[in-house]
Amino acid sequence: MNEATGATSPEAAVVSGSDLVDLVAQQLQALLSAGNYDAVKMLLHPVQPVDIAEAIGILPRTLQALAFRLLSKDEAIEVYEYLEPAVQQSLLERLRSGEVLELVEEMSPDDRVRLFDELPAKVVRRLLAELSPAERRVTAQLLGYEPETAGRLMTTEFIDLKEFHSAAQALTIVRRRAPDTETIYSLYVTDGERHLTGILSLRDLVTAEPEARIGDVMTRDVVNVRTDTDQEEVARAIQRYDFLAVPVVDREQRLVGIVTVDDVIDVIEQEATRDLYAAGAVQAGDEDDYFQSNLLVVARRRVVWLAVLVVANGFTSQVIAMNDDVLKHVVLLAAFIPLLIGTGGNVGAQSSTVVIRGLSTQRIQALGRMKAVLREAMAGGILGLLMLLVVVPFAWWRGESLLVGAAVGISLMAITTLAATAGAALPLLFDRMGLDPALMSAPFITTATDVAGVFIYLRTAAWLLQQTNGIAF
Template sequence: MLVQDVRNSVIDVADLNQLKWDLNRLQPVDVGEYITQLPSKQRAIAFRLLNKHQATDVFEYLPPEVQEELINSLHDVQVVQIVENMSPDDRAELFDELPAKVVRRLLQQLSPEQRQVTATILGYPEGTAGRVMTTEYVRLREGLTVGEALSKIRRQDEDKETIYYAYVTDDNRKLVSVVSLRQFLFTFPDVLIRDIAGDRVVKVKTETPQEEVARVMKRYDLIALPVVDREDRLVGIITIDDVVDIIEEEATEDIQKLAGVSGGDEATLSSPLVTLKKRLPWLFGVMLLYIGASSAIAPFQSTISMVPVLAVIMPLFSNTGGTVGIQALTVTIRGLGVGEVTPKDTLKLLRKELTAGLGTALALGLTMICLSLIWAPPEERWVSLIAGTVMAINTLVAVTLGTLLPMVLKRLKLDPALVSGPLVTTMLDAIGFVIFLTLISTALRLFHLK
């Protein structure tokens, strides 16, 4: 594995010549990792060993805090050169993280062309296609021949983010078609571009949310996707490497939100303060929900003290019911997240969940009856029948809530992951306990069992 190679080959900081050779030969991401783990003071030294091209590539892979540190410790000329050569999308990301003062200074020193490009990208809202696109792409006029197109591409900067596709526009910059570079290889130079370009252009708008961008690229197996403005004019492209990151981010968000981490974007090694800020809201949420629930349970305190086996049964009840709910909730939210289901499938999904739920209810209800029979002292054994019945009911309520809540949110165009696991389990606890305790106290009253 290359990752290993790096770590071993650049340990010796004393031998600068060898280090220079290694750093310029290795993959930018590996060099970035190496520089990041160096002590703060040595980072600029190592970075200065990179040649111009490698310096820009490596810089794009550094974490924001190291980028900022280098911007402050390198010469202005070098900084501007790097920032000028960065891909527009990576530059926009950098500017997002830097202090406003530094951004203003850097913007002034950029070429007018790059300054405008950066301002445009930063003008789109976060999380949209406009914000993650790059403006480095190959654009061709419809009327060109393959030969003319090739020499145009050769004249352009070799650094275009992707030249595997070229985008064909009309006189008003409107996107007409896409041509794959591989088609050039199989075509004679005097063929017109318009004759080999396909008419099936998949594109997104600048305001398309990034999740939708990811879904479109995944669906059509694309490695680059053109972005157009409201007038259908080509303004940028999104490349697959950014989409891979988006897919991973979105999954992390879903998974963390389900666990009750607000925002769903806690870095594993974030500062403890960030962790507190992300996790406390749902913890207090659970407590608050429970206060509501407890006011429903409180009146039953005497029931519980009359039938002590309840104290053993109720937590089992709560754990199992909660798990059933979270299973259904998770499968639904993830299904919505990857586009396996849409709100249109609500009934179909509910039918499946309830069918499986009936089986689960039967299995859990019977087990509950057996367990309570074993646990309860002889005079409390009648409880087991009620426990089993309520366990079964609670299971059906659990799958229904777990399926419907996210579907309804999605239909209302809200984030389905707003329903987190803790919300569902607490709701289920409250519903289950109230049904259970009501039945028990009714039985106590009706049959004078105690």
């Protein structure tokens, strides 16, 4: 968390990251090429670490290590944590091993684990072996937690106090430990066995009487998460309670770390991207790299779902081909297949969208699952009814027969109701089975209801033809 507040180019009333970064990168390259290192330091002084990191990322590889070495030690560590994984790796190769070790040793444990996740296993083993015992232990511990859990997201650098401390003593401890903790605004109270017994904020501490006992000032009932709590649930807790940090405990209720709000914002963003990508049938990878990765990687992330959908569409083709004698009889029936399955698909997509989002934002859980499905089914019926008013006259006229109009009308109602029901029920079913409900998003609902929709339409038409003309299909 960036508690040391921020600096950027003086005139920028509105932060405009990419323009600023481009400018800094250009000037940086010119000054480095000219060997004017003092000017580089002056240039970078008022710039935020994240902007410096991006500017360095744009530089030619040969200049990156040079620019990086001109940063002060503290600045270098912070900037390094913001660099893209590829740049981090290339710097590891270009810096001297002493420089690398100092850097990795000084990173905060959670950022170090994120770096290690990206590095080749061989490099990680070497770096781990060279870390100080304390940092090695904590890093190995964090790496031991499942990805996307509180244990992976947390930092182990927090301030813990004891109940018998006075407020004045506590403030001295906070002052002393401020340089190497991620936040000093949330303070934790533990007993002799490291069990979390209470929590207080720096606000509480600063406004307390100097002689007050921490045990009397702190809050005893603490919202906390476990090391194996899913990162999305951690994010929800911080968001719900407007916290700056949430404590993480192990199975024995011992305090082992904290998750801060800045990491949670990234989780919320990442989960939103994942839902949105799923809604578009794009396989979720590392969000950041889609526009960086080459076209074959892009194709690979998309072709899997497309292939699944093509096979599903193959069934629709089968259903139509098996009913080709109906079509031969009234070829204009074919003209309304896209309209019917398109509308069914859109209604289903709407239902799955609101249900998937409702699951994410916990609204569905509050309403009840059965009730949500029922609501959507009824909404589907109502929407089908409303569209009948336009679609049936159009089909009657353009299909050049009442039979086409009637077949379109009857099946439209059936398709929209079915699509809305499936669109609501399938994500909920997936969620119950412990699978990601977003997998049952729009494209899948669409394709699944296509088969049923075409079947209903053509069989309705066949039945109507039989009733009116006495032909059996």
